[in-house]
Amino acid sequence: MDSLSKLTFKQSGGDTFIKFEDGKALKLRVYTTNPMISLDSYGNTKYSFAVWDYESGKAKLLSKGSSIAKPISELHTDEDYGSDITKQDIKITPSGDGMERRYTINVLPKPQNLTTEAQEEMKELDSKLEKIFPNGIRADSYIKGSPIPAPDEVADVDYDAVNLNDLPDGF
Numbered sequence: 001m002d003s004l005s006k007l008t009f010k011q012s013g014g015d016t017f018i019k020f021e022d023g024k025a026l027k028l029r030v031y032t033t034n035p036m037i038s039l040d041s042y043g044n045t046k047y048s049f050a051v052w053d054y055e056s057g058k059a060k061l062l063s064k065g066s067s068i069a070k071p072i073s074e075l076h077t078d079e080d081y082g083s084d085i086t087k088q089d090i091k092i093t094p095s096g097d098g099m100e101r102r103y104t105i106n107v108l109p110k111p112q113n114l115t116t117e118a119q120e121e122m123k124e125l126d127s128k129l130e131k132i133f134p135n136g137i138r139a140d141s142y143i144k145g146s147p148i149p150a151p152d153e154v155a156d157v158d159y160d161a162v163n164l165n166d167l168p169d170g171f
Helices: 066-077 116-127 139-143
Strands: 026-030 036-039 045-053 058-064 089-095 102-107
Antiparallel strands (some): 089 102
């Protein structure tokens, strides 16, 4: 038997990161107000937030570019929405695929009350961002002038393979 026949593949973690499908809106609550900023293997800037995904009833990672991060930042500072994104529910609706994908972000008029357990789950996930994105930096460090590591220094994150259950205790 040859090597290819014996090769085994790691089972994907699959549900740790938010994944969008064309036209399917997701209702989320953003927890992270100091997102992790990192570069993917193509040099694209990614902003990563711990969020509550109402559909799955789980804390997940929202790791996308400025087309999502900028509106979240704007909503977070908008006095008409209470100047605190962590107290608002948002609906993100994608349209298109690949490089043509666009996102519409709306604040929902009446935020749901999250359980203490849901809040703790998001807090724990937020505290693990440095471990999940070891070559990233938090937004506060970036604002103070720290550079984002160059793409050749970045270990590519296999988003589908990250499974928080596989991380050792103590993260």
